[in-house]
Each structure stands twice: as C-alpha cells, then as structure tokens.
Amino acid sequence: MSTETQSGSGISGDDSLEAAHEKNRRVRRVLFGCAAVTVVTTVAIFLVLFDNAASYFFGARISEVLFDGDSIARTVTFTEFFTGTRWAPDHATPAHGVLPIVWGTLAITIGAGLVSIPIGTATALYLSEYASSDTRNRLKPILEILAGIPTIVYGYFAVSFLTPVLVDGIATFLVNPAGRGLDSVSHHAPGLLEPLASGMMGASVGRYSMLAGILVVGTMTIPMVSSISEDAMQAVPDDLRNGAYALGATKYQVSTRIVLPAAVSGIFASYILALSRAIGETMAVTMAAGFNANLTVNPFDEIMTMTAYLVSMARGTSAVGTVQYQSLFAVGLLLFLMTLTMNLLNDRLKQRFQEEYR
Amino acid sequence: MSSNTSNEQVTDESVNETDGTSDGAIIETDISVDRGSSHTTGHTETIVRAEGLDVYYGDDQALDNVTIEIPEHRVTAMIGPSGCGKSTFLRSINRMNDRIPAARVDGGLHFRGKNVYDDDVDPVALRRTIGQVFQSPNPFPKSIYDNVAYGLRVQGKADGMDLDAAVERALRGAALWDEVKDQLNESGLDLSGGQQQRLCIARAIATDPEVILMDEPTSALDPVAASKIEDLINELVDEYTVIIVTHNMQQAARISDKTAVFLTGGELVEFDDTATIFEDPDDDRVENYITGKFG
Amino acid sequence: MSTKRETDFLADVDLGREKLLNRLFYGTLVVASLFGLAMLVLLLTDVLWEASQALTNFDIDIGNFLTATSSSRAEQAGFGASIIASVWLMVLTAVLAFFIAVGCAIYLVEYAPENRVTRLIEANLANLAGVPSIVYGLLVLALIVNDAGLGSVILAGAIALALLIVPIIIVASIESIRAVPSSVRDGSYAMGATKWQTIRQVVLPQAMPGILTGTILALARAVGETAPLIMVGTMLHATRYPDGPFASFSAMPTQIYNWTYQADRMFNGLAAVGIVVLLLFLVAMYALAGYLRKRYETDGSSISNV
Numbered sequence: 001m002s003t004e005t006q007s008g009s010g011i012s013g014d015d016s017l018e019a020a021h022e023k024n025r026r027v028r029r030v031l032f033g034c035a036a037v038t039v040v041t042t043v044a045i046f047l048v049l050f051d052n053a054a055s056y057f058f059g060a061r062i063s064e065v066l067f068d069g070d071s072i073a074r075t076v077t078f079t080e081f082f083t084g085t086r087w088a089p090d091h092a093t094p095a096h097g098v099l100p101i102v103w104g105t106l107a108i109t110i111g112a113g114l115v116s117i118p119i120g121t122a123t124a125l126y127l128s129e130y131a132s133s134d135t136r137n138r139l140k141p142i143l144e145i146l147a148g149i150p151t152i153v154y155g156y157f158a159v160s161f162l163t164p165v166l167v168d169g170i171a172t173f174l175v176n177p178a179g180r181g182l183d184s185v186s187h188h189a190p191g192l193l194e195p196l197a198s199g200m201m202g203a204s205v206g207r208y209s210m211l212a213g214i215l216v217v218g219t220m221t222i223p224m225v226s227s228i229s230e231d232a233m234q235a236v237p238d239d240l241r242n243g244a245y246a247l248g249a250t251k252y253q254v255s256t257r258i259v260l261p262a263a264v265s266g267i268f269a270s271y272i273l274a275l276s277r278a279i280g281e282t283m284a285v286t287m288a289a290g291f292n293a294n295l296t297v298n299p300f301d302e303i304m305t306m307t308a309y310l311v312s313m314a315r316g317t318s319a320v321g322t323v324q325y326q327s328l329f330a331v332g333l334l335l336f337l338m339t340l341t342m343n344l345l346n347d348r349l350k351q352r353f354q355e356e357y358r
Numbered sequence: 359m360s361s362n363t364s365n366e367q368v369t370d371e372s373v374n375e376t377d378g379t380s381d382g383a384i385i386e387t388d389i390s391v392d393r394g395s396s397h398t399t400g401h402t403e404t405i406v407r408a409e410g411l412d413v414y415y416g417d418d419q420a421l422d423n424v425t426i427e428i429p430e431h432r433v434t435a436m437i438g439p440s441g442c443g444k445s446t447f448l449r450s451i452n453r454m455n456d457r458i459p460a461a462r463v464d465g466g467l468h469f470r471g472k473n474v475y476d477d478d479v480d481p482v483a484l485r486r487t488i489g490q491v492f493q494s495p496n497p498f499p500k501s502i503y504d505n506v507a508y509g510l511r512v513q514g515k516a517d518g519m520d521l522d523a524a525v526e527r528a529l530r531g532a533a534l535w536d537e538v539k540d541q542l543n544e545s546g547l548d549l550s551g552g553q554q555q556r557l558c559i560a561r562a563i564a565t566d567p568e569v570i571l572m573d574e575p576t577s578a579l580d581p582v583a584a585s586k587i588e589d590l591i592n593e594l595v596d597e598y599t600v601i602i603v604t605h606n607m608q609q610a611a612r613i614s615d616k617t618a619v620f621l622t623g624g625e626l627v628e629f630d631d632t633a634t635i636f637e638d639p640d641d642d643r644v645e646n647y648i649t650g651k652f653g
Numbered sequence: 654m655s656t657k658r659e660t661d662f663l664a665d666v667d668l669g670r671e672k673l674l675n676r677l678f679y680g681t682l683v684v685a686s687l688f689g690l691a692m693l694v695l696l697l698t699d700v701l702w703e704a705s706q707a708l709t710n711f712d713i714d715i716g717n718f719l720t721a722t723s724s725s726r727a728e729q730a731g732f733g734a735s736i737i738a739s740v741w742l743m744v745l746t747a748v749l750a751f752f753i754a755v756g757c758a759i760y761l762v763e764y765a766p767e768n769r770v771t772r773l774i775e776a777n778l779a780n781l782a783g784v785p786s787i788v789y790g791l792l793v794l795a796l797i798v799n800d801a802g803l804g805s806v807i808l809a810g811a812i813a814l815a816l817l818i819v820p821i822i823i824v825a826s827i828e829s830i831r832a833v834p835s836s837v838r839d840g841s842y843a844m845g846a847t848k849w850q851t852i853r854q855v856v857l858p859q860a861m862p863g864i865l866t867g868t869i870l871a872l873a874r875a876v877g878e879t880a881p882l883i884m885v886g887t888m889l890h891a892t893r894y895p896d897g898p899f900a901s902f903s904a905m906p907t908q909i910y911n912w913t914y915q916a917d918r919m920f921n922g923l924a925a926v927g928i929v930v931l932l933l934f935l936v937a938m939y940a941l942a943g944y945l946r947k948r949y950e951t952d953g954s955s956i957s958n959v
Contacts, residue, residue, distance in 0.1 A: 011472060011484040016514050021482070024849040028764050034756030035765070035774050038823070041816055042777050045788060048795045122685030130679060143689050148935065150877025152906040153700065153928050156913055160925070161699040219692045226689070252675040273783070280785020282880035283906075287913065307787055307880070314790075314883045320799050328884075332791040336784065343783035347776065454843060459767075486845030496836040499859045512846040512854065561844065571843075 049336055052329035057081070075323075081330070087293040087304075089327040090313070096327075098334065100293035104303040105335075108213045108285055109278040111299070115218025116274050120225025121267065127226065128233035129255045140227070147223040154216045155287030162288065163212045170211070171300050208290025211299040216284040221274040228273065232266025232353065233259050269349040276342035280335065282307040306335050405430040405569060405599050406451055410465035413446050413455065413624070420446040421624040423465070428616070433595050435610035435632065436603045438620035439647070444603045446624070448571050451601065452488040453481040469569075486513050489562030490571040494578040495554035497546035497561075502529075502538050505546045505557055509565035524564060532560035533590050552583025559590060563598065570594060572602040576609065588613050607648065611636050619644045704929045707922025718926060723890040723908060727919035730912075732927050734891035738807060738902035739876055739934070741895055745811035746818065746875050751868055754819045758826030758864075763852055782820040789816045790884025798885055805886030808898040813881040818871035825867020829860040866945045873938040877931060879906035905931045 055061045059073035076096045084097020123143065127136045236259050244254045260267070290302035291312050304312075309331055319325040406428040413421040421443045428434045436444040446455065453474060455461040466473045474484055486509075497505050506525045510516040525542070529535040534556040538549070546557050555575060562570055572591070576584035591600055591613050604610050610617050610632065617635040619628045621643055628635060628644045639645045707713060711727075721731025757774075765771040793813040797803050833856050841851040882904055889911050891903035903911065905927060912924035 011469060011474065011487055012478045012480060014483070017480060017483050017486075020512075020514070020847045020850065021480075024847040027849045028760075031756045031760035031764060034753045035760040037753050038757055038781060038819065039774060039777050041792075041819075042781060044796065045784065045792050048792050049788075052795050119685045119688050122682045123689060126682035126686045130682060139686065139690070142693065146689055146693055148873065148939070149696070150879070150906060150931065150935070152877065152879045152909055153696070153932070156703075156909065156924060156928055157696045157699055159913055160703055160921070161695065219689065222689045222692075250671050250675040252671075252678040255678070276783050280783075280787065282785065282787045283910065287910075307785065310787055310791070311880065311883055314794075314886060328791060329795065332788055336788050339783055339785055339788075340780060343780045346783070347779050452843060454839065457839070457842065482845055482847050484845075485843055490839075490843035492836060492840060492843075494836065496834075496840040498837060498840065498855050500855075508841070508846075508854065509844040512841070512844060512850040558840065561840075565844065 049333040053333045056326035056330040090324045100295045101306045104305040111214030112217035112278040116221040120222045123226040124229035143223045151283040154284035158212045158288035208302040213285045213289030224274045225270045228270035229267045232263040236262040265353040272346040402429045407468040412464040414462045416460040424626045432615040433600045434616040435614035442620035443624035444620045488569045489567035491575045493574045501543045503542040528560040528564035532556045569599045703925035711919045727917045735905045735908040739904040746814040749815035754822035762830045787880040789813045790881030806899045814875040821871040826864045829863025833859045866942045869942040
C-alpha cells in the first residue's frame with residue numbers, strides 16, 4: 001500500500017504521445033473525408049442532373065435561376081415528355097415524347113432478361129448442384145470472362161457477326177417456310193403480329209435490330225446471374241440437401257424443391273442486378289440495336305435506347321446551351337432514377353438473403 | 359539457455375500435462391511447487407491492485423467483485439476453468455477490453471496506485487507500460503528485426519538510440535538470439551511456433567515495460583517449446599512483473615509465486631502463495647478444482 | 654394406415670419417371686451452361702478472324718499501326734496515340750481513385766462508428782456501384798468539362814473513370830482489410846500503438862496485395878470503358894499524341910468505336926486489330942492481378958501453417 005503514492009508512472013500520457021494521438025485524429029479526419037467523397041458523388045449526380053435537366057423543361061438551369069436571376073420559360077411540358085410518342089428533340093419540327101426511347105431500353109432489358117435469367121439460373125444450378133468441383137473451378141472463371149470483356153468489343157461482335165450472320169439468318173429462316181405459316185398466325189392476332197410479320201417479309205435486316213441488342217446484352221449479363229445465384233445456392237446449408245436425399249429425392253428434386261426455394265432471394269437479387277446492368281448498358285446496345293426511336297415490338301426493327309440517345313447526342317463542349325445538350329440531362333436523370341430504383345430493390349433483397357442465413 | 363538440467367526436468371513433467379481437467383489422482387501426485395523458481399524473498403510492493411472490479415460483456419457478467427493485490431517482480435498465475443474470467447481480468451489490466459464494444463467495467467483497477475479507468479488515463483500510454491503476450495503467437499508479417507523494433511518505433515523511442523543493440527538485447531532476453539541472429543531480415547512468420555512466441559516476448563520486452571501479461575502463452579505450443587517459455591518466464595521476473603493466465607495447473611505450480619483461482623461466474627475464490635494454494639487451500643471449491651473434482 | 658403404407662412401399666415408386674426427369678433436367682442445364690461458353694468462343698473467334706483478315710487483306714503494317722497516330726485516311730491510320738491516351742488515362746485514374754478508395758475502406762473498417770452516417774455511406778456505396786457508367790460521363794461533362802471549363806481533356810476522362818471504379822476498389826479493399834486477423838491488430842495495440850500506427854504498419858502491409866489486385870481489376874474495367882469518354886467528348890480520330898493531362902484525346906475504346914463506323918472497310922479492319930490490342934492489355938492486367946493474388950495466397954498459407 002505504501003507504493004500507492006507513486007501514482008501512475010506516466011500512464012496518463014505525455015507530449016510525445018499526444019502528438020501520436022493528434023496524428024491519429026488528423027488521419028481519421030482525412031479518411032472520413034475520403035469516405036465522404038463517395039456520398040458527395042451521389043449528391044453531385046443528383047444536383048447536376050436535376051440542375052441541367054431543368055433547362056430542358058424550363059429554359060434555365062436551377063442554378064441560373066437562383067444565382068443569376070434567369071427567368072423561367074416553359075419549353076417542354078411534362079405531359080409531352082412523358083406521354084408523347086415521338087422522340088426527336090433536335091429535329092426541325094421537334095418532338096419531346098420520351099416514350100420511344102424508354103420503350104427501347106425496356107425492350108432490351110426485358111429481352112436480355114429472357115436470355116440471361118433462364119440461362120444464368122440453369123448455369124448456376126449446374127455449377128452448384130451437378131458439376132464436379134473440377135468442372136466448376138474451370139467453367140466459372142471462363143464464364144466470368146464474359147463479364148470482363150469491354151462492351152465495345154460486344155458492340156463490334158454485334159456489328160461484324162451477330163447482325164449480319166445470326167440475326168439475318170434467323171430472319172431469312174423465318175420468312176422462307178413462312179408464307180403460309182405466318183399468314184395463319186397473323187390471322188389470329190393481327191394487331192400484335194402484323195408489324196412483326198411485315199418486318200420479316202422485308203426479310204433483309206438492316207444494320208441494327210432489337211434482337212441483336214437483346215442477344216449481346218443477354219450474353220454479357222449471364223455471368224452476373226450465374227455467379228451471384230451460384231453463390232446463393234452454395235450458401236444453402238448442406239444439411240437441407242442431405243435431409244432431402246435421405247428421403248429418397250433425386251438431384252432434380254433437390255435442385256428445384258430445396259435449393260432454388262432456399263436461395264430464392266439471393267437469386268432474385270442477381271436478376272435485379274442483371275436487369276439494372278442491362279438498363280445502363282450503353283456501347284454494345286448502341287452498336288447492336290441502333291439509333292432509330294421506334295415504338296415497335298418487332299425484334300428485327302432498329303430501335304433506340306436511352307443510352308444510345310445519350311451517345312448519339314454527345315458533342316463534348318460544342319453543344320452547350322442547345323436543346324440537344326439539355327435533353328441529355330433529362331434523359332440521363334430518368335436513366336439514373338430507373339437504375340437507382342433497381343439498386344435499392346437489389347439492396348433490400350440482399351439484406352433479406354443475409355438475414356435468412358445468419 | 360540457462361541450464362540444461364532444469365530444462366530436461368521440466369520436459370519430463372510436461373509429458374503428463376494435457377489440460378487442467380485430467381485425472382485427479384495423477385495431478386495430486388504430480389503437483390509439487392517448484393520452490394526453486396520462487397522469488398519470495400521479503401516484502402515487495404504492490405504493482406496492480408483491483409478493488410471490487412466488475413466486468414460485463416453486454417448483459418453477461420465476466421468478473422464479479424474481484425479484489426486482488428499483485429506484487430511487483432513476481433510471477434502471479436491466474437487459474438480456473440474455461441469461462442471463469444481469468445483472461446478477462448488480464449485484458450482489463452491493459453484495457454484491451456476497450457476493444458470489445460460491449461465491454462463495461464465497474465470498480466477500480468489500480469496500476470501503481472492510479473486507477474487505469476480514470477478519465478485522464480490514456481490506454482495507449484498504459485499499454486506502453488504493460489506488455490502482453492497472446493495465446494497463439496501473433497508475430498507481425500514483417501522481418502524478425504522489424505517485429506522486435508516495432509514497439510520502439512511506434513512508441514517513438516527508436517530515434518537516436520542504438521536500435522540494433524536494443525533488438526539484440528530483447529532477443530537475448532527472450533532466449534531467441536542464438537537461433538535467429540543470422541536471419542534477422544527474414545519474416546517472423548517463417549519461425550516455428552515456439553520461436554514465434556519467444557519473438558512475441560522479445561517484442562514485448564524490447565520496450566522495457568513494467569508488467570508483462572501472458573494469456574496462456576504456451577497453450578498453442580508443444581511441450582518442449584512450452585518448457586523453454588517457462589524457463590524464460592523465470593528469468594523475466596528479475597526485471598519485470600509477470601501475470602500469467604494458464605489452463606495448466608502444473609505450469610502454475612512450477613513457475614508462479616502467487617496463484618489466483620477464479621471459478622465460474624467471474625469470482626476470485628482464493629489468492630495466496632502458490633504453495634499454499636496447491637498444498638493447503640482455504641476454500642473447499644479450490645481444493646476440489648485443484649484435485650480435479652470440479653471444473 | 655401404416656400397414657397400407659408398408660404394403661405399397663415399393664409398388665408406388667415410379668423411379669423410371671423420376672430418373673428420366675432428372676436426366677432431362679441435367680441435359681437442359683448442361684446445354685444452358687454451354688450457351689455462355691459458345692458465345693465467348695464465337696466472340697473471340699470473330700474478333701481474331703476479322704483482325705487476321707484485315708491484316709492480310711489491307712496489308713496493315715503492325716509497326717506502323719502500333720506507333721502512328723490515327724488519320725482520316727485509313728492507309729496511314731495507327732493506334733499509337735490512342736494507346737498513349739489510354740495509358741495516360743489509366744495512370745491518372747489510378748492516382749485519383751486509389752487513395753480516396755483505400756482511405757474510404759480504412760475508414761469504414763477501422764474507424765467508422767456504428768451510426769447513421771456510416772450506414773448511409775455503406776448504402777450509398779452499394780448504389781454507386783450500380784450507377785451506369787454513362788451517368789458518370791454526364792456528371793463530368795456538365796461539372797468539369799463545361800461548368801469548370803476544363804474542356805474535353807484526358808484529365809476529365811480520368812475523373813469520370815475514377816468515379817466509376819472508386820466503389821469497386823473500396824469493396825475489394827474492405828475485404829482485404831477485414832481479412833487481416835484481429836490477433837495481429839491486438840498484438841500491435843498491446844504494444845501501445847495508436848490506431849493509425851497499427852493500420853499503417855501492420856494492417857495495410859498485410860492487406861496491400863489484395864488491395865492492389867482489386868485496383869488492377871478495376872483499372873482493367875476502366876481501360877475498356879467507352880461510354881463515359883464519349884460523353885466527356887473525345888476526338889473522332891486520335892491525330893495527335895497527347896502531351897499531358899490537358900490534351901484532347903481518343904483512347905483505345907473510343908478509337909475502335911469511331912473506326913467501326915467509318916464507311917471505308919479498312920477502318921473496320923483496323924477496329925478489329927485495335928480490339929486485339931485492347932484485349933492483350935486486359936490479359937496482361939489480369940495476369941498481373943492473378944500473380945499478385947497467388948503470392949498473397951502463399952503468404953496466407955504460411956500463416957496458417959504455423
């Protein structure tokens with residue numbers, strides 16, 4: 001007890017230690033700044049898109065109205081923007097209906113989903129439940145190459161092979177034995193299939209087609225579905241499988257009745273991710289599907305997606321102040337909000353999946 | 359190394375060491391306090407004193423009203439069954455418990471008369487005075503030299519000192535110098551488990567702390583490597599105070615001067631000279647535990 | 654009830670049908686798995702075929718192709734200025750993205766308290782990773798190129814690419830930093846190291862191979878990106894060697910894009926050869942990342958050997 005008076009022997013810290021602590025605090029602030037940059041980026045995207053998009057609808061940017069006192073003039077009404085069916089903001093007789101290019105994006109997204117979702121899910125099931133670990137270790141990285149190939153290369157692939165060989169081949173094949181067959185089909189549902197039939201009667205597919213866009217975007221999103229779904233399937237506890245096999249279930253039954261339902265939210269998350277990626281996909285879809293804002297369901301027609309419009313109107317510095325430049329941000333904002341919705345949905349699903357297996 | 363004879367003797371004993379819960383009869387005959395290792399010559403000062411110390415992890419109480427006075431320049435052993443709170447007590451001395459978000463401490467823990475949980479105590483400064491050796495060796499993924507020099511560097515003591523000499527001194531102190539002097543620039547991870555643990559001890563003593571906390575330092579090692587560490591501990595108390603948590607009662611009996619027995623619930627049941635604890639404990643529960651009837 | 658079940662025990666089981674279904678299902682899965690593989694083979698074959706056709710049909714001099722600037726005349730056009738522009742872009746992108754991303758990852762793993770701000774940062778990160786690359790191009794076009802008046806220069810392109818890959822590097826870095834065992838951190842704290850000393854001297858060196866692997870893979874993504882650069886505004890033909898961050902440019906992917914749309918067939922051939930060069934760049938980067946990862950794994954196993 002006599003020693004209690006020594007009191008501490010310097011554990012309260014001194015100046016040199018204070019310097020180390022100060023450094024630690026400074027570093028912490030800098031690192032927080034780095035983290036804040038990511039939030040600032042999102043805020044900047046919101047502000048810049050809204051700010052510039054305003055000039056498309058009101059003739060002046062929000063910032064110009066606030067800081068320079070510019071006046072507002074209604075140039076494009078929301079009614080026209082959201083309900084008009086012709087999109088040609090830069091035309092001599094301009095039209096500002098965004099529907100055709102929104103449809104273009106949706107058509108590609110839905111079509112690509114019809115390719116990548118079944119194929120990706122089947123691939124994931126094969127990798128997770130059927131393939132030997134050797135096959136899985138070899139096939140999985142190869143499929144992931146599909147996701148690593150630059151989209152410009154897919155675009156070139158569409159221009160040089162898919163459209164002239166595959167899509168053209170399909171169109172010709174459908175038309176030749178078709179005379180009779182198509183007649184009878186279109187007889188039952190003329191409204192929907194007439195443009196399809198007439199498009200195919202034309203037989204020669206142009207340089208661009210919805211189908212080519214669907215095929216490239218579908219292909220490039222396969223690995224997202226297969227990889228993430230397979231991870232979700234692998235996370236299903238083996239006890240569940242063993243329980244089912246012990247009851248005499250076949251692999252098919254285990255796959256479809258045990259693994260798929262147990263991994264379902266993880267699998268759905270992969271679908272959302274693939275669809276979100278398809279919405280934002282730019283180069284491949286531009287080079288495959290084209291630049292013509294058609295409201296069409298004919299897969300052999302040229303269409304224009306929102307991203308293709310952005311690419312076609314990109315002029316760097318030269319176009320500032322023109323309606324083309326302003327329209328970029330109106331379309332960009334819409335695109336951003338669409339992918340944001342998908343991302344939030346994906347986040348929600350992923351969380352649910354993690355909760356299921358905690 | 360110190361002496362080959364004592365080395366062999368310890369190794370022989372180690373053959374029987376499995377864990378604290380082996381057959382009671384064997385333990386009873388085996389446990390004899392090695393008085394040669396005791397340093398009980400006269401009165402020494404208290405360096406760490408707990409008073410009514412409670413530690414909680416969330417709603418679970420890990421230490422219950424622990425009061426103890428740990429003497430300077432002695433080996434004090436903490437024994438008891440798993441989950442009894444002995445490691446928690448160790449971690450509360452150098453405030454490593456602060457790293458567990460749910461941990462909460464009540465009561466006093468005094469180091470040289472200063473409550474380490476006072477507001478003006480800096481845990482970083484505290485840890486520079488109290489070193490720790492962990493259960494499994496955790497050398498940094500750096501060279502042997504950099505591992506030993508690490509503490510001196512982070513504590514700002516490396517400037518203007520003979521770092522080479524300090525590293526050599528620490529490695530000699532940890533009885534590792536002869537084995538590694540030609541490979542100081544190789545990774546600490548390339549050493550064997552026992553060498554890694556001695557490297558961690560060298561790392562701890564390089565900064566010349568006052569107390570070294572050891573949390574089951576030999577439990578991940580083979581008996582031969584463990585006996586080397588035990589020999590080392592006997593030498594360390596000349597300069598440092600050693601507080602060691604161990605599962606192994608023979609080890610406590612061999613190397614410690616004082617022994618504290620914790621039992622389930624975080625209660626410190628008995629604290630006395632090691633000889634008293636193992637030969638004539640006051641508390642029946644301690645006797646039962648020592649003889650293998652409990653825990 | 655139970656006796657009935659016992660007597661029907663084998664009679665009811667139609668294993669033939671189950672087995673057939675199982676086999677059909679298996680066949681479907683295999684065919685589906687091969688689709689992706691087939692498309693990959695088709696794509697690579699197509700590119701290599703077009704490139705080799707171009708080399709023989711148009712008598713392209715590879716030396717000239719790799720070093721010359723592009724031109725409106727296909728016979729003289731080369732890829733050199735675009736390669737240099739892409740290298741500039743990669744270096745600037747790496748510098749801009751790396752420190753911010755690693756800083757953010759360190760903050761989130763080591764410093765961030767469990768509160769609303771942290772959750773916001775994490776949720777936002779997941780969102781940023783899903784923002785289409787072309788939107789980053791739009792952001793830079795408005796904010797940097799026009800409002801700030803920087804113009805359509807390499808630095809502007811690099812900013813867009815950096816914004817794009819920051820979330821990717823952050824995710825990879827967080828993983829690597831989390832993988833550093835806590836026993837090593839404890840060892841450092843017990844030595845009286847401050848948090849930053851622990852991170853700087855113990856955590857980061859051990860996490861660095863993983864962080865670098867993630868960074869290289871992210872840069873591989875960036876070097877093939879086309880859309881953000883088009884939005885920022887690149888030259889139709891890279892007719893000048895870029896002399897720094899403030900030069901106008903056309904990088905490899907944008908040059909390929911422009912060549913693909915020229916009427917002259919020889920330009921289309923040049924695009925194919927350009928793609929082969931671009932893919933070789935990517936192969937080299939993936940190989941480097943794979944090498945780093947492998948070395949990292951050896952380190953990891955030596956820890957577990959102990």
